[in-house]
Amino acid sequence: MAKAQQKPALKQPAKKIRKREQTPKGANGGMQLILTEDVLHLGKQGQVVEVKPGYGRNYLLPNGYAVMPSAHNLKLLEQHKIRVTKAKEARVADLKVLADQVHRTARVTVEANAQESGDLYGSVGPLEISRAMKGKNLLVEPEMVRMEEPFRVCGIFPDVKIALGYDIEAKIEVVVIPQATGKK
Helix, strand or coil: CCCCCCCCCCCCCCCCCCCCCCCEECCCCCCEEEEECCCCCECCCCEEEEEEEHHHHHHHCCCCCEECCCHHHHHHHHHHHHHHHHHHHHHHHHHEEEEHHHHHHCCCEEEEECCCCCCEEEEECCHHHHHHHHCCCCCCCCCCCCCCCCCCCCCCEEEEEEEEEEEEEEEEEEEEEEECCCCC
């Protein structure tokens, strides 16, 4: 037989390979994500963290606490960091102005219901001090007033600390006086 006619080999079409958006693997085999917000016990905003895949897929990504590390997301994150930094600087400047106002207002007077001996019915705590300071147009929240214990007697209490935030503190003198009764 003559040489058998060889049929040219049919070229198979190239297989289409589907490439999924895979998350980059970290050194320990977890998925790497960029945090968009501070997450307790995990990291601060802007950090690239490695987490277990289920934690990332089921909690961080759906709730918007993290995004995939892509060039676009890194660029957006840098812009967001700049805005947050500017806002923080403005907040610190406002707190410094408030601390200066607190220093200028050296004394705050709080009226409380008291016995003739000077013992109070109840006590004067951060809430009452905050209200007295708000009466002088100083926006101080009760959480900012640092006291070891509430005042239970009338008198002058120097060096009450006001922690305004970002390590900015002020001191103020609190005077507790008995409330004027309307006896006729």
